[in-house]
Amino acid sequence: xxxxxxxxxxxxxxxxxxxxxxxxxxxxxxxxxxxxxxxxxxxxxxxxxxxxxxxxxxxxxxxxxxxxxxxxxxxxxxxxxxxxxxxxxxxxxxxxxxxxxxxxxxxxxxxxxxxxxxxxxxxxxxxxxxxxxxxxxxxxxxxxxxxxxxxxxxxxxxxxxxxxxxxxxxxxxxxxxxxxxxxxxxxxxxxxxxxxxxxxxxxxxxxxxxxxxxxxxxxxxxxxxxxxxxxxxxxxxxxxxxxxxxxxxxxxxxxxxxxxxxxxxxxxxxxxxxxxxxxxxxxxxxxxxxxxxxxxxxxxxxxxxxxxxxxxxxxxxxxxxxxxxxxxxxxxxxxxxxxxxxxxxxxxxxxxxxxxxxxxxxxxxxxxxxxxxxxxxxxxxxxxxxxxxxxxxxxxxxxxxxxxxxxxxxxxxxxxxxxxxxxxxxxxxxxxxxxxxxxxxxxxxxxx
Amino acid sequence: xxxxxxxxxxxxxxxxxxxxxxxxxxxxxxxxxxxxxxxxxxxxxxxxxxxxxxxxxxxxxxxxxxxxxxxxxxxxxxxxxxxxxxxxxxxxxxxxxxxxxxxxxxxxxxxxxxxxxxxxxxxxxxxxxxxxxxxxxxxxxxxxxxxxxxxxxxxxxxxxxxxxxxxxxxxxxxxxxxxxxxxxxxxxxxxxxxxxxxxxxxxxxxxxxxxxxxxxxxxxxxxxxxxxxxxxxxxxxxxxxxxxxxxxxxxxxxxxxxxxxxxxxxxxxxxxxxxxxxxxxxxxxxxxxxxxxxxxxxxxxxxxxxxxxxxxxxxxxxxxxxxxxx
Amino acid sequence: xxxxxxxxxxxxxxxxxxxxxxxxxxxxxxxxxxxxxxxxxxxxxxxxxxxxxxxxxxxxxxxxxxxxxxxxxxxxxxxxxxxxxxxxxxxxxxxxxxxxxxxxxxxxxxxxxxxxxxxxxxxxxxxxxxxxxxxxxxxxxxxxxxxxxxxxxxxxxxxxxxxxxxxxxxxxxxxxxxx
Numbered sequence: 001x002x003x004x005x006x007x008x009x010x011x012x013x014x015x016x017x018x019x020x021x022x023x024x025x026x027x028x029x030x031x032x033x034x035x036x037x038x039x040x041x042x043x044x045x046x047x048x049x050x051x052x053x054x055x056x057x058x059x060x061x062x063x064x065x066x067x068x069x070x071x072x073x074x075x076x077x078x079x080x081x082x083x084x085x086x087x088x089x090x091x092x093x094x095x096x097x098x099x100x101x102x103x104x105x106x107x108x109x110x111x112x113x114x115x116x117x118x119x120x121x122x123x124x125x126x127x128x129x130x131x132x133x134x135x136x137x138x139x140x141x142x143x144x145x146x147x148x149x150x151x152x153x154x155x156x157x158x159x160x161x162x163x164x165x166x167x168x169x170x171x172x173x174x175x176x177x178x179x180x181x182x183x184x185x186x187x188x189x190x191x192x193x194x195x196x197x198x199x200x201x202x203x204x205x206x207x208x209x210x211x212x213x214x215x216x217x218x219x220x221x222x223x224x225x226x227x228x229x230x231x232x233x234x235x236x237x238x239x240x241x242x243x244x245x246x247x248x249x250x251x252x253x254x255x256x257x258x259x260x261x262x263x264x265x266x267x268x269x270x271x272x273x274x275x276x277x278x279x280x281x282x283x284x285x286x287x288x289x290x291x292x293x294x295x296x297x298x299x300x301x302x303x304x305x306x307x308x309x310x311x312x313x314x315x316x317x318x319x320x321x322x323x324x325x326x327x328x329x330x331x332x333x334x335x336x337x338x339x340x341x342x343x344x345x346x347x348x349x350x351x352x353x354x355x356x357x358x359x360x361x362x363x364x365x366x367x368x369x370x371x372x373x374x375x376x377x378x379x380x381x382x383x384x385x386x387x388x389x390x391x392x393x394x395x396x397x398x399x400x401x402x403x404x405x406x407x408x409x410x411x412x413x414x415x416x417x418x419x420x421x422x423x424x425x426x427x428x429x430x431x432x433x434x435x436x437x438x439x440x441x442x443x444x445x446x447x448x
Numbered sequence: 449x450x451x452x453x454x455x456x457x458x459x460x461x462x463x464x465x466x467x468x469x470x471x472x473x474x475x476x477x478x479x480x481x482x483x484x485x486x487x488x489x490x491x492x493x494x495x496x497x498x499x500x501x502x503x504x505x506x507x508x509x510x511x512x513x514x515x516x517x518x519x520x521x522x523x524x525x526x527x528x529x530x531x532x533x534x535x536x537x538x539x540x541x542x543x544x545x546x547x548x549x550x551x552x553x554x555x556x557x558x559x560x561x562x563x564x565x566x567x568x569x570x571x572x573x574x575x576x577x578x579x580x581x582x583x584x585x586x587x588x589x590x591x592x593x594x595x596x597x598x599x600x601x602x603x604x605x606x607x608x609x610x611x612x613x614x615x616x617x618x619x620x621x622x623x624x625x626x627x628x629x630x631x632x633x634x635x636x637x638x639x640x641x642x643x644x645x646x647x648x649x650x651x652x653x654x655x656x657x658x659x660x661x662x663x664x665x666x667x668x669x670x671x672x673x674x675x676x677x678x679x680x681x682x683x684x685x686x687x688x689x690x691x692x693x694x695x696x697x698x699x700x701x702x703x704x705x706x707x708x709x710x711x712x713x714x715x716x717x718x719x720x721x722x723x724x725x726x727x728x729x730x731x732x733x734x735x736x737x738x739x740x741x742x743x744x745x746x747x748x749x750x751x752x753x754x755x756x757x758x759x760x761x762x763x764x765x766x767x768x769x770x771x772x773x774x
Numbered sequence: 775x776x777x778x779x780x781x782x783x784x785x786x787x788x789x790x791x792x793x794x795x796x797x798x799x800x801x802x803x804x805x806x807x808x809x810x811x812x813x814x815x816x817x818x819x820x821x822x823x824x825x826x827x828x829x830x831x832x833x834x835x836x837x838x839x840x841x842x843x844x845x846x847x848x849x850x851x852x853x854x855x856x857x858x859x860x861x862x863x864x865x866x867x868x869x870x871x872x873x874x875x876x877x878x879x880x881x882x883x884x885x886x887x888x889x890x891x892x893x894x895x896x897x898x899x900x901x902x903x904x905x906x907x908x909x910x911x912x913x914x915x916x917x918x919x920x921x922x923x924x925x926x927x928x929x930x931x932x933x934x935x936x937x938x939x940x941x942x943x944x945x946x947x948x949x950x951x952x953x
Contacts, residue, residue: 085906087867089908090909093908093909127908128813129920132920163795163806163809164809164813166851167850167904168630169905182803182806183835183845184844186848190493190494201803244873244913246873250910288867288869329869331868331869345868349906353631354631356627357608358496360545362632363552363553366553367583387582398546623838623840623841626844
């Protein structure tokens with residue numbers, strides 16, 4: 001069992017209440033930070049920790065904090081991104097449901113570090129039941145003097161509110177989130193200006209993921225240096241992994257960064273192996289937008305080294321033979337799964353979720369979905385495969401926000417690694433559209 | 449001030465100028481096209497992506513190139529910035545891609561579209577598009593809708609530039625139309641049946657880069673290249689009264705705002721001027737209007753010989769007939 | 775059309791909840807409360823938001839009705855047409871499909887004799903496939919109002935679920951509960 005920074009007490013009965021949470025050391029970081037540390041010192045600890053944004057981009061959190069503009073007389077905001085919508089990702093929902101005070105404590109300590117006096121948790125509207133849990137916990141925190149005026153006699157004031165979204169993946173993009181929080185359509189903003197300069201209500205704003213913010217209390221309590229000792233290289237600390245798909249034990253696992261992928265899939269401590277005694281076919285290791293890798297490349301890098309659950313190792317080989325850590329959504333495919341169908345499914349998702357603001361994404365996501373739909377339903381042509389690669393390339397990098405890339409990568413990667421399966425679908429439409437039909441060429445080659 | 453180099457041409461511009469504006473100062477072929485950006489409208493730009501350019505040097509201080517292509521209409525110049533537009537393969541390819549994207553769901557109904565001949569999408573496709581068609585799926589279509597008695601919305605042609613929304617927001621009192629839905633199902637609309645009705649509503653027609661918003665008083669009356677644009681004015685209590693008349697023979701077929709070479713209006717005009725004043729006697733004619741934004745209209749060059757015609761207020765019908773034709 | 779504009783009236787509890795949300799934002803930024811208010815409106819008026827309801831929301835926030843329409847049509851949670859008593863929002867995205875979401879959707883279609891987007895003849899159920907609901911480890915799953923129903927991975931589970939829902943009234947939202 002590795003170190004549990006976020007989930008040590010998560011299964012303690014009643015941990016969602018303030019009383020039990022405090023009994024297990026909860027809110028110590030608030031007291032320590034507000035009474036004994038300057039905001040800058042908290043920022044320094046987070047920088048030292050090497051903590052990277054846990055929402056998907058993996059940008060160093062302390063660095064992001066230090067970019068925050070601090071003009072006189074202008075309020076600053078901390079906004080927690082709880083719009084967890086990347087397919088495969090359910091760690092934040094799980095964490096907030098079980099341990100709401102963990103996030104609230106992180107919000108208080110982080111808001112203090114950033115000099116924010118009003119902070120928001122923007123949660124996707126579908127998670128209204130979690131919003132209720134958070135609001136209940138926030139009310140407890142207000143009653144205990146942990147929120148509101150003069151927190152713990154420190155002179156620091158903070159109001160914390162939860163705001164629901166309305167059903168839009170794009171609001172996980174930080175500027176779309178801010179638009180949505182302002183009661184508008186979730187159209188991402190043109191950047192610059194970045195939120196650190198002009199964010200919520202045109203004021204300097206930091207947007208951080210739930211897991212990122214929830215890691216801050218431990219860092220404040222134990223020191224950034226201590227956090228940095230966990231993990232490997234620039235992948236410090238622990239990470240919540242959402243494991244889903246065809247495995248025996250789907251769920252959320254807190255791992256020390258550096259666990260070998262093979263161990264993560266097959267050990268009973270984590271996924272417990274592939275269900276129904278089947279073989280592993282492929283893994284999408286970081287949420288639906290990151291490249292899919294076939295079994296051989298997810299277990300070993302192209303150089304033949306064990307692939308590890310770290311930012312660096314998962315991306316080893318670039319997009320040619322590697323993938324990304326993303327949000328830590330580990331989606332496992334068994335041998336009975338059809339890559340073409342899955343790629344069409346993901347493509348439909350991005351088509352459905354494109355905000356429609358910029359032309360390459362608005363038009364390109366729909367185009368890819370329609371072509372993939374045709375292939376999946378037995379009406380593909382051989383030239384469709386190259387067409388998809390080309391359309392994906394036309395979207396990638398040319399859009400306002402990263403949704404375009406997120407839509408392009410899974411299509412490009414699926415074709416890169418499973419081209420023969422696409423070709424088989426097109427050449428044998430009858431066989432391919434039969435119920436339960438799966439191309440086995442690649443697997444047979446592997447086993448042979 | 450900032451010195452910026454675009455396609456090898458150096459120019460000094462005010463700080464805070466965008467790359468696109470700097471390029472327009474240079475002028476000519478190196479100016480990136482723009483389908484959504486519209487100078488007179490605050491907040492416009494960044495959406496269509498046709499103006500993407502490559503910044504090969506960020507500034508004199510930070511000489512690194514920018515990793516991705518940037519939208520020139522919203523990216524500010526830095527001192528020492530080096531930009532490539534027509535000289536960069538990546539830019540030209542990206543632009544070709546985006547033109548293709550803009551066209552896959554476009555009906556390509558130019559032969560029956562009132563905008564034909566003065567359509568920015570037509571110009572863009574002509575200059576940057578490819579003739580081959582790779583899209584074989586069903587195209588997105590919408591029904592035509594009347595936004596009141598003067599404006600028709602043909603959503604199928606729309607490229608979602610948002611200009612009409614910004615126009616309604618910024619020059620009219622109460623906006624009743626907007627962008628509904630999302631993704632490629634997003635559309636301009638009023639949601640419930642509603643009339644876009646205020647003194648300046650007609651300006652949405654002028655800002656529309658395509659034939660999505662057209663003037664019902666002009667609909668199917670003529671092709672724009674058969675008409676003669678004349679600058680004219682009247683004493684209007686609501687707007688500046690400075691307009692372009694589009695005439696054929698003695699008939700005023702259409703009234704629009706005056707637009708510059710980038711199709712940007714010089715001054716927004718009121719609906720009375722636009723829709724109700726269709727007699728030459730309503731206007732003081734100043735002279736021919738040179739249109740150089742649209743290839744088809746300019747091709748006629750009929751106005752060249754009349755450049756020095758004296759300005760005659762309320763040009764009598766007989767005089768007008770004598771205007772030399774090419 | 776359900777009501778005329780004069781009949782759209784939020785309950786006192788709903789108005790109090792609306793005011794609570796408005797109070798979360800700085801002066802002049804009250805439009806920020808639009809999404810929460812639309813959720814409240816949908817819960818108040820039969821699970822969907824009619825143009826009249828949206829006009830009322832615009833009036834409360836002192837914004838133009840089009841600003842409400844623009845937002846309500848952008849976000850998929852807001853139903854713009856009348857719906858059945860229970861809207862079954864079934865996840866159709868990749869990770870749930872790996873565990874049988876397609877089968878769940880097909881079974882519901884067959885048992886309720888409806889297609890996607892339709893409401894059953896008895897007005898009890900509307901089938902609305904949705905994208906990922908952050909419940910990938912417990913798929914296939916669906917959402918009804920505020921609650922998740924997970925691991926519905928067999929025909930028996932579907933039968934159990936439907937039988938339960940037929941007997942079930944909606945939970946009163948927290949804000950509407952008498953204290």
